[in-house]
Amino acid sequence: MxxxxxxxxxxxxxxxxxxxxxxxxxxxxxxxxxxxxxxxxxxxxxxxxxxxxxxxxxxxxxxxxxxxxxxxxxxxxxxxxxxxxxxxxxxxxxxxxxxxxxxxxxxxxxxxxxxxxxxxxxxxxxxxxxxxxxxxxxxxxxxxxxxxxxxxxxxxxxxxxxxxxxxxxxxxxxxxxxxxxxxxxxxxxxxxxxxxxxxxxxxxxxxxxxxxxxxxxxxxxxxxxxxxxxxxxxAVRSDWARASTLLPHRSPLMHKGDCGHVLIIGGAPGMAGAVRLAGEAALRAGAGLVTIATHPRHADWLNLARPELMVQGVMDARDLEPLSARADVIAIGPGLGQDAWGRGLWEKVCTLAHPLVVDADALNLLAASPMNGPDWLLTPHPGEAARLLGVSTAEVQRDRVVAAQTLQAHFGGVIVLKGAGSIVQANPPRRPVVCSQGNPGMATAGMGDVLTGIIAALRAQGLAAEDAACAGVCLHAAAGDRAAASGERGLIASDLIAELRTLADGQDAVL
CATH class of the missing domain: 3.40.50.10260 (YjeF N-terminal domain)
Incomplete structure (x- = not known):
């Protein structure tokens, strides 16, 4: 496809x-x-x-x-x-x-x-x-x-x-x-x-x-x-029934190395949950290998409940070099923080040639020092988008399509402007893609971290950046809708992870 x-x-x-x-x-x-x-x-x-x-x-x-x-x-x-x-x-x-x-x-x-x-x-x-x-x-x-x-x-x-x-x-x-x-x-x-x-x-x-x-x-x-x-x-509306056709075929002869290695960087002290959610979502979305580079303070116990995650404590940017050498895609931002530790890791990642998924505090660091990246995928929520553009959140929400297009023009790559009706904007003349699934129960902590892991996993499996964004946004929304069948109020981010496996395997694509 x-x-x-x-x-x-x-x-x-x-x-x-x-x-x-x-x-x-x-x-x-x-x-x-x-x-x-x-x-x-x-x-x-x-x-x-x-x-x-x-x-x-x-x-x-x-x-x-x-x-x-x-x-x-x-x-x-x-x-x-x-x-x-x-x-x-x-x-x-x-x-x-x-x-x-x-x-x-x-x-x-x-x-x-x-x-x-x-x-x-x-x-x-x-x-x-x-x-x-x-x-x-x-x-x-x-x-x-x-x-x-x-x-x-x-x-x-x-x-x-x-x-x-x-x-x-x-x-x-x-x-x-x-x-x-x-x-x-x-x-x-x-x-x-x-x-x-x-x-x-x-x-x-x-x-x-x-x-x-x-x-x-x-x-x-x-x-x-x-x-x-x-x-x-x-614009083009999309949903999981449509976007699921973008997933690559899996050969019976595939091994874990064929399914991509995702490196997720984040998790400053007190924020280990964000990077853990992203890592588990990447596994459930089909990545063959997931490594988490996080603060040494909690590296030893971060994968206790999910031993399939590989976790490495990193003190500074030099510790990233051997980890990035083995990765196909890097996701950075969940729980990263904006202090010297997080800023040093962000600056190192910006020198690498890997495809990137940039979220959360990495976006705030980008807003402080703007640059254009040809092979990255930015996933701001409206507040982060406002900081990137130097405008108010209300201005972003007033015309979300124009905001996504302006972000893409300023920063390059592919933009995912999150929120109700999440918008994917690639380089023009590509038209914006609008996800028509999702529900209010998804307005809770950690949902963006799960989305980061999903998109990174799909990118690592060989999807082009725009396709990974479109499929990832729709898979995330469809998982949210399935999880909300038990009630929207009280829905939490990890509830979505339980739904990813069936959906990402191509089953029940039409909800």
């Missing part, structure tokens, strides 16, 4: 989410092509969108009989009018609330409103509250065009949506969420499910998208597959 596998142009697939992610302006061009070049009238696309959403609604909430549909003043509102008409036609009680000046509805959206009214539907103007006793709310306020903070009356309507207890279905995008960055534009609807039309929007999977979007469904609205050839996706 070549390293280009995850960068192919992916078309929507029936029955599951497509892998291509697009920005708002690209989706708008798709809309124009569908009607202008392929001859599908805008009103027909709106009818298909409303019908697709209603079909999903009936499948997801078959017992819902009392609906509230909040419509805005654009085409997203028109989709809501179609859904409301169909729901009334099947005997549902529908409270349709128009937010914003109804006279601003134009074209197909106005036609859809008129069709709803002609079928006996009533339009209520937003008065500051929602009806009681609802089974379901439909968010049809904003689509992909939102570029500024939400103001009233829309902000008040979104707040009311979030305060009521019924599930919420968003049409195309949760209202208030930026379609490209996943940034909350002042306020956003926190929905139960989102059905995205024609193309998946990047903002659903980055920034705050994973927090607000709920379950994601997709409908291509029956547009021709040729339409997608007009745009190169802004």
């Amino acid at each position: 070549t390293h280009s596998h995850l960068d192919q142009r992916i078309l929507p697939e029936t029955g599951r989410l497509p892998y291509a992610l697009y920005r708002a302006e690209q989706v708008q061009r798709f809309d124009h092509l569908a009607s202008g070049y392929f001859g599908i009238p805008e009103r027909e696309l709106m009818e298909r969108a409303g019908a697709s959403a209603y079909r999903f609604l009936r499948q997801r909430w078959p017992d819902a009989r009392h609906l509230c549909v909040l419509t805005g003043i654009g085409n997203n509102g028109g989709d809501g009018y179609v859904l409301a008409r169909l729901a009334r036609g099947e005997g549902c009680t529908v409270d349709l609330i128009q937010v914003g000046d109804p006279q601003r509805l134009q074209g197909p959206a106005a036609e859809s409103r008129d069709a709803y009214c002609a079928a006996g539907g009533k339009v209520d103007i937003w008065s500051g509250s929602l009806p009681r006793g609802l089974d379901l709310c439909v968010d049809a306020l904003f689509g992909t065009g939102l570029t500024r903070p939400v103001g009233d009356p829309f902000a008040a309507a979104i707040a009311a949506l979030n305060e009521q207890q019924a599930p919420i279905l968003a049409l195309d995008l949760p209202s208030g969420l930026h379609a490209d960055t996943g940034e909350v534009m002042g306020i956003a609807a926190r929905v139960t499910a989102t059905i995205s039309f024609i193309a998946l929007k990047l903002g659903l999977f980055v920034g705050s998208g994973p927090e607000y979007r709920g379950e994601v469904q997709f409908s291509g609205l029956g547009v021709p597959a040729r339409l997608y050839a007009s745009e190169i996706a802004a």
Whole structure:
């Protein structure tokens, strides 16, 4: 499998989410092509969108009989009018609330409103509250065009949506969420499910998208597959079902030397756990040999519970020379610290020619003395990314894709910007890869150390840096999701290690 596998142009697939992610302006061009070049009238696309959403609604909430549909003043509102008409036609009680000046509805959206009214539907103007006793709310306020903070009356309507207890279905995008960055534009609807039309929007999977979007469904609205050839996706979504295909085949004749030797450097006094987690994760992700270079104070007992790890105490950089000579890949940072001991080891590693995985305190040392490395893989969380770029964490989170691309431009190699919707960015024109798995239970100490070990192990087994990053991030997230089956709260990093063996062996790739 070549390293280009995850960068192919992916078309929507029936029955599951497509892998291509697009920005708002690209989706708008798709809309124009569908009607202008392929001859599908805008009103027909709106009818298909409303019908697709209603079909999903009936499948997801078959017992819902009392609906509230909040419509805005654009085409997203028109989709809501179609859904409301169909729901009334099947005997549902529908409270349709128009937010914003109804006279601003134009074209197909106005036609859809008129069709709803002609079928006996009533339009209520937003008065500051929602009806009681609802089974379901439909968010049809904003689509992909939102570029500024939400103001009233829309902000008040979104707040009311979030305060009521019924599930919420968003049409195309949760209202208030930026379609490209996943940034909350002042306020956003926190929905139960989102059905995205024609193309998946990047903002659903980055920034705050994973927090607000709920379950994601997709409908291509029956547009021709040729339409997608007009745009190169802004990013590529990945998951373990897809990334597991990157793992190398294992010959029956392989021995441990064929599976790579990982050297993991870290573990200052008081921080031995970080390097131990990374080492065990590397073993479980398939590395043939793992050596830990750590502070002599705890080297003698670090591998008591995992004797397969080789542990060597190192006092200074000179002690690294014989260890690095035997290694295929070096991972540095877990528990390294930033004092003279850790700094000396970091400076030595920077002179070596090995492929590197750089994490934790090694990233902080890099931020203090920036340099560009052609064959390293940096794995910052948002705070570390902010220090590397000299900006605030909020600025990093405001547009995580741009932050990952800026990091790659400044520091070279491959970047893994960790967090919900972890992003892998290799050298352009490689597109960002966004992991769509993982869960909030993984927000706990040691998770990054486990990821470092996984990526280093995959790199040592022969994967190119980008592939090791993509596969490692998705394997880590899939293991987190399996471990969270017993509960997210209280999930700890070592719980993931127990899941790696089955997943990394290619079993149960589809979760």
